[in-house]
Amino acid sequence: MSECKGVLVVGEKDTVRETLSKATRGVVSVGRRLADGLSEHLSAVFIGDNVKDPAEQSIRCGCDRAYLAEHGSLCEYDPDLYLPVLQKLSEDIKPRVVLAPHTALMQDLFPRLAYRLKTCVVTDCIHVELDDRGAALLMTKPIYGGNALAVYRCSSSPHMATIRTHTGLSAAPAVDNQGEVVRLDVDTDLHFCRMKVTNRIREELNGVKLEEAEVVVSGGRGIGGTDGFEHLRELAMILNGALGASRPPCDLGWVSSLAQVGLTGKMVAPNVYFAVGISGSMQHLTGMYESRCIVAINKDATANIFKFADYGIVGDYRAVLPPFIENMKELLERKV
Amino acid sequence: MDELRIVVCLKQVPDPEAPVSAYRIDSAAKRVTPIGVPPVLSPFDENALELALRLRERHGGKVTAVSVGSNLSKAVLRKALSAGADELILVEDPAFSPDFLDGYGTVLVLAQTINKLGAPHIILTGRQAADTNAGVVGLFLAEALGIVAVTLARGATIEDGNIRVERVLPDGLEVVIATMPALLTVTQEAGELRNISIKNMRDAKNKPLKHWKAADLGMHVIPDRRLMLEELAAPARERKCLIIEGGSPDEVGKKLALRLRNDNVL
Ligand SMILES: Cc1cc2nc3c(=O)[nH]c(=O)nc-3n(C[C@H](O)[C@H](O)[C@H](O)COP(=O)(O)OP(=O)(O)OC[C@H]3O[C@@H](n4cnc5c(N)ncnc54)[C@H](O)[C@@H]3O)c2cc1C
Numbered sequence: 162m163s164e165c166k167g168v169l170v171v172g173e174k175d176t177v178r179e180t181l182s183k184a185t186r187g188v189v190s191v192g193r194r195l196a197d198g199l200s201e202h203l204s205a206v207f208i209g210d211n212v213k214d215p216a217e218q219s220i221r222c223g224c225d226r227a228y229l230a231e232h233g234s235l236c237e238y239d240p241d242l243y244l245p246v247l248q249k250l251s252e253d254i255k256p257r258v259v260l261a262p263h264t265a266l267m268q269d270l271f272p273r274l275a276y277r278l279k280t281c282v283v284t285d286c287i288h289v290e291l292d293d294r295g296a297a298l299l300m301t302k303p304i305y306g307g308n309a310l311a312v313y314r315c316s317s318s319p320h321m322a323t324i325r326t327h328t329g330l331s332a333a334p335a336v337d338n339q340g341e342v343v344r345l346d347v348d349t350d351l352h353f354c355r356m357k358v359t360n361r362i363r364e365e366l367n368g369v370k371l372e373e374a375e376v377v378v379s380g381g382r383g384i385g386g387t388d389g390f391e392h393l394r395e396l397a398m399i400l401n402g403a404l405g406a407s408r409p410p411c412d413l414g415w416v417s418s419l420a421q422v423g424l425t426g427k428m429v430a431p432n433v434y435f436a437v438g439i440s441g442s443m444q445h446l447t448g449m450y451e452s453r454c455i456v457a458i459n460k461d462a463t464a465n466i467f468k469f470a471d472y473g474i475v476g477d478y479r480a481v482l483p484p485f486i487e488n489m490k491e492l493l494e495r496k497v
Numbered sequence: 498m499d500e501l502r503i504v505v506c507l508k509q510v511p512d513p514e515a516p517v518s519a520y521r522i523d524s525a526a527k528r529v530t531p532i533g534v535p536p537v538l539s540p541f542d543e544n545a546l547e548l549a550l551r552l553r554e555r556h557g558g559k560v561t562a563v564s565v566g567s568n569l570s571k572a573v574l575r576k577a578l579s580a581g582a583d584e585l586i587l588v589e590d591p592a593f594s595p596d597f598l599d600g601y602g603t604v605l606v607l608a609q610t611i612n613k614l615g616a617p618h619i620i621l622t623g624r625q626a627a628d629t630n631a632g633v634v635g636l637f638l639a640e641a642l643g644i645v646a647v648t649l650a651r652g653a654t655i656e657d658g659n660i661r662v663e664r665v666l667p668d669g670l671e672v673v674i675a676t677m678p679a680l681l682t683v684t685q686e687a688g689e690l691r692n693i694s695i696k697n698m699r700d701a702k703n704k705p706l707k708h709w710k711a712a713d714l715g716m717h718v719i720p721d722r723r724l725m726l727e728e729l730a731a732p733a734r735e736r737k738c739l740i741i742e743g744g745s746p747d748e749v750g751k752k753l754a755l756r757l758r759n760d761n762v763l
Contacts, residue, residue, distance in 0.1 A: 240646075265667045269648045272636035281601055281723040284631050299727060304629050306513050308520040309529045312728035316721070355645040356675035363669040376763070400763065408685070418686055419668060424630065425685065427667070433762055443517055450734055454762050456753070457738070465517050470738045472756065474749055484750030492758045 165318045167202040168192045169256035170224070171247065171271075173264060174207065174215040181218040184262035184326035191289060191324060192260055193223040195298070198291050201257070204228060206250055206345075208243050210236030213342070220340035227340065232347040238266055240273055241355055248277050250345060256319050258298050260289070263323040275321050282321040283313045289322050298322065306424055307443035325428060364419055369403045371420065376402030377431045377449070379422055382409035383438020383459065383478065390416055392482050393437060399490055405429065407445045423448035437478050441466030458482065501558025501655070502617040505549045505582065506607060506634070508539045509564065509573050513627035522731040529628075529729065536573050541623025543690040545683035548653060549621050550581045550691065556655050559583045561614060565606045567594035571706075578701035579693045585704070586610065590711040592719045599724040600629070604637040609714040611642065619660065620680040624649055635682040644678045651686035 170192045175182040181189075189205060196203035205219040206228040216227035230246045251259065251274075259274075261267040263285045275282035283300040287310075290299050298320035300313045315321070371377065378397040380390055390410070397404045404420055405427070411418040422429055424444040434452035438459065439445060446469055449455070457470035458478045467473045474481050511531040521530045538546075549560045562577035565588040578585050588610050592598075598606065611617065620639075625632035639646030651670075652663040655677075662673045665684050711717070741756060743749040757763045 265649075268632055269636070272633045273640055273646070275633075276601075276637050276640035281599065282633060283724070284633065302630075303732065305511070305520060305529055305531075306627060306630065307732060308517060309522050310730045310732050311726055312730075314725045314727050315723060316725060317723045356647060356673050358671050358673050360672040361666070361669065362671070363666075366668075412685065412689075418665075425624070433757075441517075442514070444513065455736065456757070456762075467738045467740070468735045471736055472753065472762075473738045473740045474753055475740060476746060476749060480746035481750045481753075484747040485753050486750075488751045488754035489757075489763070492754055493763075 165255045165257040167204060167254065167256050168196045168199070168258045168260065169251070169254065169319075170203070170205040170219070171259065171261040171267065172205045172207045172215060172219055173262065173266060174209065174212055179211075179214060181215040181222065182262070184264055185215070185219070186222055187326060188260050188262050188324050189219055189222045189224060192258075195258055195289070195291060196225075199257070199295055202226065204254070204256070206230065206247065208235050208246055216342055220342070221338055223338050225340045227342050228345050229342055230345045230347050232349060234349055235347065237358065238270075239354075239356070240270060243270060244273055244277060246345065246347065247274050251278055251319065259319045259321045261323050262326045264326060267323050271321060271323050278319065278321075280317040280319055280321060281315050282323065283315070284323045285325050286322045287325050289324065303447060305443070307447040364417060366417070366419060368398070369401060371403040371405055371422070371427050372429055374403035374429070375432045376400040376435075377405045377422070377429050377433075377452070378402055378435040378437070379405035379407065379439060379449070380410060380416075380437045381407040381439030381445075383440075384410060384415070385438075387415045389438075389479070392478070392486070393435075396435065396482070396486050396489070399486065399493065400433075402431070402433075407439045407442070436466050436470065437482065439466055440464050441469060501553070501556050501619070502615070503549045503552060503558060503560045503619045503621065504611060504614065504617045505542070505546050505560060505562050505577070506620065506622045506638070507542045507546065507562055507564045507574060507577060508623070508626045508628075509536045509566065509570055510539045510626060510628040511535075512537045513540065522729060524729055524731075527726050527729045536570050538573060538576055539623055539627045541625060541627070541683060541685065543623075544685055544687040545621040545623050545681075546577055546580060546582065547690045548650065548681070548683050548687045549619075552619065552653060552655070553581075561586060561617070563588065563607065563610055565593055565598075565603055565610065567591050575701060575706070576693065578704045578706065579698045580690055581697070583704065584707065586614070586707045586709060588709045588714070592711050597719050597722070599722045600631055600633045600637060601723050602720040604634055604641050605720045606711075606714065606716065607634070607638050608641040609716060610709065613709075613714060616678060618677045618679075619653075620644075620678070622680070622682050624682045624684045632682070635680060639680040642678075642680070644680055645675045646680045646682070647673050647675050648682045649684045650681040651684055653681060
């Protein structure tokens with residue numbers, strides 16, 4: 162469809178800091194690269210009850226235009242309210258490409274939007290680029306839990322993708338870009354409400370947030386139970402890091418399921434990632450292989466994790482972890 | 498309300514827990530050929546089936562399992578009947594091979610199947626399939642049928658004619674009340690599929706298993722693909738691992754600490 166033009170990013174705000182979310186910033190920089198390649202505009206759209214700040218920040222980060230759908234009724238995500246806004250905007254501006262970060266909200270929203278726009282979506286892309294003719298978006302996504310990389314193209318328009326959000330995506334620097342903020346009319350009569358959130362329980366996790374930690378100490382099935390995780394907690398604490406886990410410890414209730422790292426858990430890319438008693442399934446590696454340095458402790462020398470680690474110890478973690486922790490503590494104290 | 502009707506959508510996939518070395522990638526044919534990896538039910542679909550069975554235990558009704566594809570393994574999909582589903586419908590046609598059908602096409606077939614079955618109150622799918630990892634079919638299906646969809650369900654009950662869903666958030670949990678009919682995508686927190694006994698397997702032999710083809714659904718043209726697979730490659734990202742060795746665990750632990758310090762890692 163040749164009349165489609167430009168790149169649209171569906172943005173999210175960081176609800177704690179009330180700013181443009183880091184993940185959105187990363188996607189804005191991807192969008193900028195595509196828009197420059199096409200010599201077309203980059204826009205972003207924000208929906209909520211108070212999203213002027215993130216919209217303005219998106220312009221400083223490189224957007225030519227930021228659309229704003231602001232209304233009290235939009236303060237909570239409800240697909241029945243958000244979708245008509247996005248559908249109308251897409252039909253009005255006819256973007257060539259529509260992108261969003263692969264967050265929980267967008268995983269819920271984007272497939273619905275794709276269906277309504279009579280197109281398809283590739284979720285959880287690790288790379289997107291234009292083909293040689295600049296006509297189609299090539300979207301790279303791990304499949305089979307990361308055992309293969311597929312490159313997809315979409316034959317319908319717009320081309321839609323959600324982009325995996327851990328680092329590796331350098332967030333766009335705040336430049337002195339000029340652009341305009343455009344307010345969208347919000348049809349407030351839309352409230353026919355097919356679903357309603359009646360209760361929400363946020364689990365308070367002490368210490369550093371897993372996705373933001375510089376150091377992550379993760380344990381797997383090989384840890385054997387809740388007691389073993391105490392060692393890992395201690396290590397995480399002295400390194401000012403966060404505790405993570407592969408899926409089995411979460412399923413078995415040894416740790417909170419919020420600690421799960423991997424394809425269907427959190428995506429992390431810290432400076433240092435400790436994988437203790439973790440075999441290295443692709444589904445787990447997917448969530449952490451972009452860490453700068455990976456340290457593996459496993460009693461099985463043939464464990465797959467060693468193929469992806471920078472440092473390794475072959476041995477029982479119960480024997481090697483305590484002396485490691487002791488020595489690490491000493492070395493860190495010596496520094497200050 | 499009349500008898501509760503629940504449909505669970507199941508996909509057969511190569512066992513995702515197979516060792517990494519078992520996955521052969523044929524870039525020329527753009528195909529993944531898992532060597533010696535048996536097909537299984539996609540794990541999140543098993544979670545969906547478990548949730549369906551629990552809903553039936555609590556509220557009564559009927560659970561229908563549906564799978565769309567080509568070359569479906571009866572042995573694998575029969576597991577749904579053994580676990581407790583009341584009937585199984587295999588919607589199988591050469592035209593429904595993944596070479597022809599993408600997620601969108603699959604949804605059109607599923608929607609036709611569900612229309613033929615008669616509108617259910619609840620449709621359950623896994624949050625995403627273990628092979629394509631897309632997480633699109635459930636939401637597309639709800640849109641195609643024009644019904645409400647709640648994603649990442651870990652539990653559900655029916656209250657006053659509505660469905661009450663516990664939904665997993667990245668940092669907790671929320672409770673959503675939705676109108677029915679509703680589609681839920683189900684996550685692992687819903688719990689593993691129950692154990693199956695020999696007796697369950699024997700009983701399953703007497704349950705209805707239907708085969709429907711494209712023509713039975715009145716589908717004479719295969720829907721055009723919207724998604725094209727351009728390339729398939731093996732991920733290349735192995736690292737060179739320095740194995741720290743020593744005479745005793747104490748020595749190894751100490752050496753690792755020193756090494757990480759000297760290399761400015763920590
Ligand atoms: C669709 C799908 C999505 C998934 N998503 C995720 C996900 O997001 N995250 C995730 O992690 N998994 C996920 N999985 C599960 C994944 O396939 C693996 O089953 C899981 O990662 C294995 O966890 P593990 O390495 O802890 O356990 P195992 O594979 O059982 O490995 C345990 C390891 O511990 C070692 N060990 C045992 N005892 C000791 C000891 N005393 N000292 C040192 N080492 C020891 C063993 O040698 C072994 O290597 C998913 C699976 C599917 C199908």
